[in-house]
Amino acid sequence: MARQLYELAGADPAHRFSPFCWRSRMALAHKGLDAECVPWRFTETDRLAFANHNKVPVLVDGDTVVPDSWAIAEYLDRAYPDRPALFGTAKAAIRFITAWTDQVLHAALVRLIVSDIPPVLDPVAASYFRSTREAVFGKSLEAVTEGREGRLPEFRKLLDPLRKTLRSEPFLGGAAPDYADYAVFGAFQWARTVSPLALLAADDPVRDWRERLLDRFDGLARQTPAMAA
Amino acid sequence: MARQLYELAGADPAHRFSPFCWRSRMALAHKGLDAECVPWRFTETDRLAFANHNKVPVLVDGDTVVPDSWAIAEYLDRAYPDRPALFGTAKAAIRFITAWTDQVLHAALVRLIVSDIPPVLDPVAASYFRSTREAVFGKSLEAVTEGREGRLPEFRKLLDPLRKTLRSEPFLGGAAPDYADYAVFGAFQWARTVSPLALLAADDPVRDWRERLLDRFDGLARQTPAMAA
Structure with a gap:
């Protein structure tokens, strides 16, 4: 299944400015993983109901739904241990x-x-x-x-x-x-x-x-x- | 040769309060290394002339003289790589x-x-x-x-x-x-x-x-x- 990252966007859907979404976007790149961007705007909480969460970033990776930038980073190191570590021992x-x-x-x-x-x-x-x-x-x-x-x-x-x-x-x-x-x-x-x-x-x-x-x-x-x- | 740590002391030579000396004292303990304490007081700069330094901590380890708490920690991990790491990869x-x-x-x-x-x-x-x-x-x-x-x-x-x-x-x-x-x-x-x-x-x-x-x-x-x- 496709990998998707729900990211905060401006009026222009290509305009992405959330510091937390940038953490996740850079973390995905660090692991060498592609993820389609799903632009999300403030107030669109209904669109995140599937994640039981009301804020982005939310990562969808196959059947796995991971909200919260810290949890996403932990998930990526756990799910893809053979790719460069985000945390190492630090x-x-x-x-x-x-x-x-x-x-x-x-x-x-x-x-x-x-x-x-x-x-x-x-x-x-x-x-x-x-x-x-x-x-x-x-x-x-x-x-x-x-x-x-x-x-x-x-x-x-x-x-x-x-x-x-x-x-x-x-x-x-x-x-x-x-x-x-x-x-x-x-x-x-x-x-x-x-x-x-x-x-x-x-x-x-x-x-x-x-x-x-x-x-x-x-x-x-x-x-x-x-x-x- | 003996190992010595020059540490800031109060009027009571057993009274040690420098935060930087405590870093080095704990770092030595972490590595499982003994070091005699040499009490040092403010103004006793002459006694540190051998280290080309005017502040404690100063570590003397055999022929090696290491001033500065950060440098001492780096030295300990470098000189004693088989003992528990102070820094690891972090x-x-x-x-x-x-x-x-x-x-x-x-x-x-x-x-x-x-x-x-x-x-x-x-x-x-x-x-x-x-x-x-x-x-x-x-x-x-x-x-x-x-x-x-x-x-x-x-x-x-x-x-x-x-x-x-x-x-x-x-x-x-x-x-x-x-x-x-x-x-x-x-x-x-x-x-x-x-x-x-x-x-x-x-x-x-x-x-x-x-x-x-x-x-x-x-x-x-x-x-x-x-x-x-």
């Missing part, structure tokens, strides 16, 4: 890096780019996104990101542990990327696909690392529709 | 966790415990410590830690990535600890050995993990002189 350490991405990096990033998201969505999704997120922030999305250029130094400082690692290692996986790289990269890909904001200075080693991942898998992540270089 | 990911410990955890912790340090030092070291650190902070050490109980929730929130990992894994190394655990544990051991402040809530999984590491190696870290339970 699974718990990668869990930490993934949790740091979710709790620290995404939390900071959303305050820089959230107002760029509604314009890339179709009207129904845009309205849903704006009302749910504005309820969380207690203000308009534009008020959340106001003055964001001035907050870039603070954001860049959060990347210090990543930067220090990348001064001695090409990837968080060492010589080659693994799921730690894809988890953090997903955050940058999220920003790059929706926002023109230049997050990283030209001489930042984090930028060089991001470029290496954009090149990976014949430019898979670079070739997707994006708002920043 | 070295770059552990580098990230170690950098996070240095840049985020220590930076937050020092603001909670720094005023507890001079009382455990001999007068010369206490005077040196106070004047250099007060110059950095631009205020008295007591002013730095003032109201610290009120800042505990903020500190505990910084531990979220660690907490999330420890909800599914017993150690950052997975089933058994590795250098990622010792790097982060060193920070808690630093606090525990100098300060009565209760950093962690009783029901925090981070506390359970710390207890497991205090028990490790026949209670090596638990038996050292400490100011907190």
Whole structure:
């Protein structure tokens, strides 16, 4: 049976920006596995009822349905042990890096780019996104990101542990990327696909690392529709 | 030749509190290696001239002199490959966790415990410590830690990535600890050995993990002189 990945899409079905879906898309590429993209929009929860889940990514691999990006990565290493490992023996350490991405990096990033998201969505999704997120922030999305250029130094400082690692290692996986790289990269890909904001200075080693991942898998992540270089 | 670890000590030579020295002490125990402790105090830079270094830990292993806790861990895995690995294949990911410990955890912790340090030092070291650190902070050490109980929730929130990992894994190394655990544990051991402040809530999984590491190696870290339970 065909392999499918349900991925968040914008008004343009080719426009994919979810950091969690990017983790799964890069993880599939890392394992050398094809998967048809099934574009999914906010509010289309009925279309995920088969997975008993209300968010993407959801992977369908033959008879197996796997929701949640972390579970998808675990599944891929378990189901395809003969292909390059996503975790190797570093699974718990990668869990930490993934949790740091979710709790620290995404939390900071959303305050820089959230107002760029509604314009890339179709009207129904845009309205849903704006009302749910504005309820969380207690203000308009534009008020959340106001003055964001001035907050870039603070954001860049959060990347210090990543930067220090990348001064001695090409990837968080060492010589080659693994799921730690894809988890953090997903955050940058999220920003790059929706926002023109230049997050990283030209001489930042984090930028060089991001470029290496954009090149990976014949430019898979670079070739997707994006708002920043 | 004998193996020696130069470790920071308080007025009591048995009182060892440096987070970086604790990393190396736990790393040696992990490898099953004995090393005589050579107590070292702030300002005794002449005694480290042989290592071309001005800080501890410094490891002397036969003819080999290795300063810096990260370099010591790398050396131990290289020199003793037949003993349990500190890094396994997760070295770059552990580098990230170690950098996070240095840049985020220590930076937050020092603001909670720094005023507890001079009382455990001999007068010369206490005077040196106070004047250099007060110059950095631009205020008295007591002013730095003032109201610290009120800042505990903020500190505990910084531990979220660690907490999330420890909800599914017993150690950052997975089933058994590795250098990622010792790097982060060193920070808690630093606090525990100098300060009565209760950093962690009783029901925090981070506390359970710390207890497991205090028990490790026949209670090596638990038996050292400490100011907190």
